[in-house]
Amino acid sequence: MQEIADAMTTADLWKMMRRRVPPIVSEYFRGGADTETTLRGNVRAFQQSMTTAYGALKFSSLDTRTTTVGHDLAIPWFITPVGSLRTLYPMGDAVASRVAGEFGTVMAQSTLSGTPMEDVAAASKDQCWYQLYLCGGRDTALRSIERARNAGFTALILTMDTGVSGLRILHAKMKPxxxxxPFRGLSFGQKIVKAFRKLALAPQMLSCLPWLIDYYRDGGLMEFVNIIDDDGEPMPYTDIGTQLAASAVTWDDLTWIKEAWGDKPLIVKGVHCAYDARKAEEMGASGVIWSNHGGRQQDRVPPVLHIVAQEMPLVGDTQLDFMMDGGIRNGTDILIALSYGLKAVGIGRVTAAGIGAGGHTGLTRAFEILHEDLDRAMRLVGVQSVEEIRSRGAEIRRESLLQGDDHLPPFVF
Ligand SMILES: Cc1cc2nc3c(=O)[nH]c(=O)nc-3n(C[C@H](O)[C@H](O)[C@H](O)COP(=O)(O)O)c2cc1C
Known part of the structure; x- marks a missing residue:
């Protein structure tokens, strides 16, 4: 664990995650859609953004608190939904929820999680969000919503950008x-093919033996335990592609989802334009997450930071709380995002980096790094509170006059 303590950046933790888990697992967390232009763009957009730095200022303390959709957060970031965290670390989602609570923020649990939602809620500090996909259809979703309410989830996120799953080529080629x-239900020929595929994975599994032992101790191949069908059975892991394709959300769905969820906040995630943000508000949402799904859905949509810069001014009069996710890797990224007036930002792959590097210890280190980064950036830029970052906005940012991208760091994740 000394190595984790020595990590200086979230990229250090990402590299540790990639060493600890086999490629067939880590590639699921890394990949973006098609040419990965948007995946890289999300990160590059932040790296190309500049700030000013007001000098000769000294703050005895900083105020990193924020409020979004009625939730008081001690830090201006939350864990955005990431599926299959349990493949990285035993009970990965509950571990993430605990760390989020310890830092005074929230974790949003994905529908595509292998951890019972009750365990995730119990691990939180009384604030946690549940992200809904309509896998399995309306009745299945209604069962999940009721369960999330009973478990004590405090906001529901509806993701609207996953009508079909994006094509993540490298992972698809690995044929996960x-x-x-299981072999159950396969013909003899199919069983032979599957047996050979499993055998071919042996070298990468055995080279990650500590992970493999953890994985089997935690129950092996996970099931989607929060997607319960009419017969009371959880959805098998391998059904996900078909199920996502049959679960596209439409604006009409918001009506029954809102009704079933009740008065607690509803957040719409995956918004790319002011029109959709306004529509979400009309349909009863109290928050919006600007997001391109970490570049995993439609490739060649703009980086989220550019969406935020272009669309926020167009929304007009609104009561919505705005958040974003996509490309956040350090504290200066968070500061720049907030300077557009956002209430908070979500971390996706940084969560995977921390959990995958070493569960609670790894994710705690990821949070510490972001915290130290943000603290340092606020002092160096000369802003004392999240509120000040939000309100001073353009005054803090600077246009880059650098040409080309030679000055940018190598792309890690
Ligand atoms: C491995 C992985 C799984 C994801 N699973 C979900 C999911 O189940 N539901 C969802 O709404 N978004 C999901 N997302 C998208 C994230 O919520 C978020 O939009 C994205 O990760 C933000 O970009 P970042 O990874 O650069 O922080 C997933 C992202 C990754 C990387």
Whole structure:
């Protein structure tokens, strides 16, 4: 664990995650859609953004608190939904929820999680969000909503950008679904093919033996335990592609979802334009997350930071709380994002980096790094509170006059 304590950046933790877990697992967390232009763009947009620095200022303390959709957060970031965290670390989602609570923020649990939502809520500090996909259809979703309410989730996120799953080519070539899962129900020929695929994975699994032992101790191949079908059975892991394709959300769905969820906040995630933000508000949402799903859905949509810069001014009069996710890797990224008036930002792959590097210890280190980064950036830029970052906005940012991208750091994740 000394190595984790020595991590200086979230990229250090990402590299540790990639060493600890086999490629067939880490590639799921890394990948973006198609040419990965948007995936890289999310990160590059932050790296290309500049700030000013007001000098000769000294603050005895900083105020990193924020409020979004009625939730008081001690820090201006939250864990945005990331599926299958349990493949990285035993009970990964509950571990993430605990760390978020310890830092005074929230974790949003994905529908595509292998950890019972009750365990995630119990691990939180009384504030946690549940992200809804409509896998399995309306009745299944209604069961999840009721369960989330009873478990004590305090906001519901509806993700609207996953009508079909994006094409993540490298992971698809690894054929994870064809290699995993039981032999039950397969013809003799299919069983032979599957057996060979499993055998081919042996070298990468054995080279990550500590992970493999953890994985089997935690129950092996996970099921989607929060997606319960009409017969009371959890959805098998390998059904996900088909199920996502059958679960596209439409604006009409918001009506029954809002009704079933009740008065607690509803957040719409995956918004790219002011029109959709206004529509979400009309349909009863109290928050919006600007997001391109970490570059995993439609490739060649703009980086989220550019969406925020272009669309926030167009929304007009609104009561919505705005958040974003996509490309956040350090504290200066958070500061720049907030300077556009956002209430908070979400971290996706940084969560995977921390959990994958070493569960609670790894994610705690990721949070410490972001915290130290943000603290340092606020002092160096000369802003004392999140509120000040939000309100001074353009005064803090600077246009870059550098040409080309030679000055940018190598892309890690
Ligand atoms: C491995 C992985 C799984 C994800 N699973 C979900 C999910 O189940 N539901 C969802 O709304 N978004 C999901 N997302 C998208 C994230 O919520 C978020 O939009 C994205 O990760 C932000 O970009 P970042 O990874 O650069 O922080 C996933 C992202 C990753 C990387």
């Amino acid at each position: 679904m064809q290699s995993m899962g």
